[in-house]
Every structure is written in structure tokens, then in C-alpha cells.
Amino acid sequence: MTPEHAIKSGDPEALNQLLQPIFDTKAYEKAKTEGRMMAVGLPAGPGAASGVMVFSANKAEELAAKGQNVVLARIETSPEDLRGMIASDGILTARGGVSSHAALVARQMGKVCVAGAGDIEIDYHKGTLKCKGVTLKEGDAISINGTTGEVFHGKIDTADSELKQVLIGKTLKPAQSKVFQYYDFIMKLADKYRTLGLRTNADQPDQVENAIAFGAAGIGLCRTEHMFFEGDRIIAVRQMILAKSEEDRKKALATLLPYQQKDFEGIFKALDGLPACIRLLDPPLHEFLPQHDNKKGQAEVAKQLGITAAEVDRLVAELHEFNPMLGFRGCRLGILRPEITEMQARAIFQAAASVLKSGTKVKPEVMVPLVGFKKELDLQVEIVHRVAAEVMKETGKKFAYTVGTMIEVPRGALTADEIAETAEFFSFGTNDLTQTCLGMSRDDSGSFLPAYQGLEIIKANPFASIDQTGVGQLMKIGVEKGRATKPDLKMGICGEHGGDPTSVEFCHKIGLDYVSCSPFRVPIARLAAAQAALRNPPAAPTAKVTKDSKAKPATRAKTKVK
Numbered sequence: 001m002t003p004e005h006a007i008k009s010g011d012p013e014a015l016n017q018l019l020q021p022i023f024d025t026k027a028y029e030k031a032k033t034e035g036r037m038m039a040v041g042l043p044a045g046p047g048a049a050s051g052v053m054v055f056s057a058n059k060a061e062e063l064a065a066k067g068q069n070v071v072l073a074r075i076e077t078s079p080e081d082l083r084g085m086i087a088s089d090g091i092l093t094a095r096g097g098v099s100s101h102a103a104l105v106a107r108q109m110g111k112v113c114v115a116g117a118g119d120i121e122i123d124y125h126k127g128t129l130k131c132k133g134v135t136l137k138e139g140d141a142i143s144i145n146g147t148t149g150e151v152f153h154g155k156i157d158t159a160d161s162e163l164k165q166v167l168i169g170k171t172l173k174p175a176q177s178k179v180f181q182y183y184d185f186i187m188k189l190a191d192k193y194r195t196l197g198l199r200t201n202a203d204q205p206d207q208v209e210n211a212i213a214f215g216a217a218g219i220g221l222c223r224t225e226h227m228f229f230e231g232d233r234i235i236a237v238r239q240m241i242l243a244k245s246e247e248d249r250k251k252a253l254a255t256l257l258p259y260q261q262k263d264f265e266g267i268f269k270a271l272d273g274l275p276a277c278i279r280l281l282d283p284p285l286h287e288f289l290p291q292h293d294n295k296k297g298q299a300e301v302a303k304q305l306g307i308t309a310a311e312v313d314r315l316v317a318e319l320h321e322f323n324p325m326l327g328f329r330g331c332r333l334g335i336l337r338p339e340i341t342e343m344q345a346r347a348i349f350q351a352a353a354s355v356l357k358s359g360t361k362v363k364p365e366v367m368v369p370l371v372g373f374k375k376e377l378d379l380q381v382e383i384v385h386r387v388a389a390e391v392m393k394e395t396g397k398k399f400a401y402t403v404g405t406m407i408e409v410p411r412g413a414l415t416a417d418e419i420a421e422t423a424e425f426f427s428f429g430t431n432d433l434t435q436t437c438l439g440m441s442r443d444d445s446g447s448f449l450p451a452y453q454g455l456e457i458i459k460a461n462p463f464a465s466i467d468q469t470g471v472g473q474l475m476k477i478g479v480e481k482g483r484a485t486k487p488d489l490k491m492g493i494c495g496e497h498g499g500d501p502t503s504v505e506f507c508h509k510i511g512l513d514y515v516s517c518s519p520f521r522v523p524i525a526r527l528a529a530a531q532a533a534l535r536n537p538p539a540a541p542t543a544k545v546t547k548d549s550k551a552k553p554a555t556r557a558k559t560k561v562k
Contacts, residue, residue, distance in 0.1 A: 057084025220516020330370025
């Protein structure tokens with residue numbers, strides 16, 4: 001094969017098989033023969049996991065700290081479950097799709113995940129999981145196959161990926177692994193042809209290090225809300241949410257500031273001069289509080305904050321939204337609670353100054369989420385610039401930074417020319433752009449999407465691969481209008497579609513500068529980007545017409561740049 005033929009012949013998705021733990025073949029076949037398969041859900045995080053089943057994040061942390069392998073089983077997950085998800089080897093949910101919270105976080109962390117296993121019934125109060133006549137209690141063994149969506153009761157032995165042992169675990173040297181040698185050859189060959197840049201979606205230094213080992217050149221999305229659940233800082237977050245005055249809210253935010261700064265310092269150091277696109281607080285505030293069905297959690301919060309459980313329940317009810325995805329979140333939080341944006345900007349810039357002082361370069365990029373109106377971005381950018389100037393004056397350190405926005409609502413794409421007057425970069429948040437464009441919830445669409453695919457209403461799951469006809473049109477409009485205002489406007493994608501080969505090729509075609517995806521999908525995006533470049537070569541320049549040529553000179557329409 002020629003190198004070009006070899007690259008175009010590869011299957012990017014097949015790389016997943018090199019990166020994930022797998023079931024021991026004999027043990028897996030035995031489990032199937034014994035009829036231990038309970039259900040089949042959506043394969044949301046490839047690989048295999050086997051361990052003790054738990055129903056709460058606290059229990060997952062507790063058992064993992066004792067050295068046990070854990071599978072976290074939830075009806076559905078939320079940011080409140082993050083610590084348990086980190087501690088677990090695998091995640092199983094009864095609801096949700098391939099772009100649900102559980103699936104997104106699992107892929108980002110390289111965790112095995114089966115989502116939307118609708119046949120299972122989880123009862124938190126009884127501590128049971130039931131399916132097809134089998135009842136498991138918390139503490140029983142369970143095994144999940146995130147590549148096929150299969151769920152088994154009982155333990156099945158697993159084996160780690162050889163490639164991970166070389167790149168991350170460092171338990172094998174490159175010379176000892178034929179798999180690594182072949183992988184390294186293909187990846188270096190792909191890098192010769194691709195023109196798209198590659199970044200990663202990461203919130204912690206270890207995730208950054210993993211992504212860089214796989215070839216990422218920076219962070220395309222750092223979700224700051226995930227940092228709020230570390231250690232005891234969630235108490236300060238809840239104090240901020242439940243504060244009755246701006247003064248009380250600022251006190252709680254002052255407690256959070258050093259935590260956030262330390263987080264960003266760790267990320268900047270891990271990047272060692274590579275860019276970090278940091279999204280300001282995005283989710284609705286109710287996600288940080290135990291809901292009505294979690295009375296134990298509400299009682300714990302009440303004790304921590306020195307108020308009654310009834311008051312916590314009342315405040316949760318006040319924060320309840322009929323459709324949180326379309327409610328009080330994103331830049332709307334920062335506009336009505338500007339002190340939140342101020343704290344986060346200060347944490348970012350103080351971390352930048354501190355790391356810069358130690359001799360490490362930094363490239364912070366502050367991203368304002370959910371912008372649909374230019375004025376929304378203007379108000380947030382004003383705060384960011386003011387805080388940056390204050391930090392530079394206080395620390396005596398000068399640092400470069402940029403402020404941009406996440407294009408994730410249709411109006412943001414349709415008015416991109418206006419928004420680009422303020423924004424220094426665009427990042428397409430295709431998870432929410434798909435939801436808002438199609439009017440579909442990624443967590444609830446599992447009840448009809450399979451049927452839609454069977455009826456050929458849609459060709460593929462739009463939450464796994466970009467709907468190029470609909471969502472793609474909005475992206476094209478955003479690119480064209482944005483660059484009509486700023487021809488050199490940097491643009492990327494940070495939705496989970498950034499790791500899907502078909503979506504990567506689409507991003508190449510419409511002229512994005514980079515794609516960003518979960519750390520363990522970076523190799524897939526590297527190969528897909530190379531294939532996109534080879535399949536879609538740049539148009540040849542128009543030949544010059546000489547005096548001897550009979551051809552008429554080609555004419556070009558002049559484009560006015562606003």
C-alpha cells in the first residue's frame with residue numbers, strides 16, 4: 001500500500017479495541033453459556049468492567065478506597081455522582097443515551113459504561129437491582145460490557161489494554177510492545193496528513209496527561225462545574241446557591257476561590273504551555289443539591305449549612321425548573337450572579353500568574369457558555385477583562401489570554417457575525433446544539449430514536465454523529481458569519497461529536513481549526529482527521545492565463561469583509 005492508501009483503509013473506531021480493558025475470553029464465553037446475561041443497554045463507554053455493585057457515589061468511594069473493583073449502578077447520573085464515577089471501574093444506568101451525563105463523563109475518563117439498560121429496575125430504598133427474575137443486592141458482583149451493552153450478574157475476569165500499559169501505566173516499555181509499535185507507526189503517519197488540530201475535553205491534570213500521551217495539543221473543553229464536587233468544596237457551592245444575600249454569596253465564593261485556583265494551576269502545569277479552553281459555570285444550580293427523593297442527602301446538607309431539612313427541601317423546590325436545559329444556566333447565571341464569573345475569572349488568572357512565575361508558559365482561553373445574544377457575551381467579557389487587569393496589577397505578571405464563546409443555541413449560530421465582534425474564538429457545543437436544534441432531549445430520546453432509525457427517519461443517532469443536514473447547517477452558518485466579521489476567527493468543536501470519525505470529516509470540510517474530544521478518543525480523531533484531509537484535498541489554485549492561452553481569464557467575485 002501507499003501511505004495514503006493505508007491511512008484511508010483504516011477504521012478509526014477499531015482503535016477503541018486497543019485502548020479498553022476486555023473480558024477474559026474463556027470467562028466471557030462461560031458466562032454466556034451459563035445464561036448469566038441479564039440485560040442489554042446502550043454501549044456508551046467501550047470495554048469491560050467487573051466488580052461489586054453499588055448504588056451511591058459515597059459507597060463507590062468507600063469500597064474503591066479499600067481496593068475493591070466497583071461498578072456504580074444508578075437510575076441516571078448527575079454531577080453529584082462524579083466522585084463515585086471516578087472511583088468506579090464501570091458505570092451502569094437504567095436511563096439515558098449515548099450522550100447522557102453518564103456516557104459523556106465515562107468516555108472522558110476512559111470508564112466502561114452501559115447506559116439506558118431499560119430492562120433493569122433499580123430501587124435505592126431497598127438496595128436492589130432486578131431484571132428478568134434475577135435480584136441483586138448492593139455488594140453483589142456484576143459485570144458490564146460497554147462495547148456490546150451486555151450486563152451480566154456475577155464476576156467475569158478482565159484484562160487491561162496493552163497500549164494503556166505503555167502510554168499511561170508505563171508498566172511496559174515501547175520496545176516490549178508490538179501493539180504500541182504498530183499504533184505509533186500509524187499515528188505518526190496520520191499526523192503527516194491531517195490539517196485539523198486536536199484537543200481534549202478534560203477537567204483534571206491526570207486526564208490532561210492521558211490525552212497528551214495520546215496526541216492531544218491542548219484542552220478544548222474544561223468543565224469547571226466538575227471541580228465543585230471535589231472534597232468538601234461542595235459545601236461552599238451549596239452555601240453560595242442557598243445564600244440569602246449577595247454578601248453571603250460572595251463569602252461562599254471566597255471559600256471556593258483557592259480550590260479553583262489550585263485546580264487550574266494543576267491543569268496549566270500538566271499542559272506545559274499548551275492552550276486551555278476553560279468554560280465558565282454552565283449547569284443549572286439545582287444539580288448541585290440533593291433532590292426531593294434524596295431525603296438523606298437533604299438532611300446532610302441541612303446539617304452542614306446549619307438549617308433545617310425542610311428549608312433545604314423548600315429551596316430545592318424554588319430552584320426546580322420544568323426544563324433545566326433551557327432555563328437558568330450558562331451565561332444567564334453569570335449575568336444575574338456576576339460574582340460567580342468574577343470568582344472563576346480570578347481563579348483562572350491567579351493560577352496563570354502563579355504558574356507563569358514558576359517558569360511554565362500558560363495559554364488560558366475563557367469560554368462563556370450558552371450565548372445567544374451579543375449583549376450577553378459583552379457583559380461577561382467586561383468582567384473577565386476587568387479581573388484580568390486587576391490580577392496582572394496585583395501579581396506584576398503579564399499573560400496573554402483570549403475570551404470566546406460556546407455556540408450551542410441556534411440563535412448563537414444565526415447571529416454569529418454580531419457575536420464575533422466581541423468573541424475571539426468560537427467553540428461549537430454540539431451536544432446542546434443538537435438538542436436545541438432538533439427539540440430532542442439526549443436523555444429521553446432513547447424511547448423513540450431506535451425506531452426512528454429503523455424507519456429511516458434518521459440515518460444515525462444525532463447525539464453520536466452530527467446531523468449534518470440540520471445541526472450541520474447551523475454550524476456552517478456560524479462559520480461563514482463569524483469569519484465574515486473576523487476572517488482569522490479561531491473555531492473548534494468541543495461536543496462529544498469531536499471523537500466521531502464522520503463528524504470529524506464534516507468539521508474538516510466546513511473549515512474548523514480543531515476538534516476536541518475525550519482523552520481516550522484522541523487516537524480515533526487523529527486517524528479520522530488524516531482520512532478527512534486525504535478525502536477532501538484543497539482545491540487546486542486557478543491556473544494563470546498566459547498571452548498564448550485561448551482560455552478566458554477566470555474572474556473572482558470580490559468578497560467584502562465586514
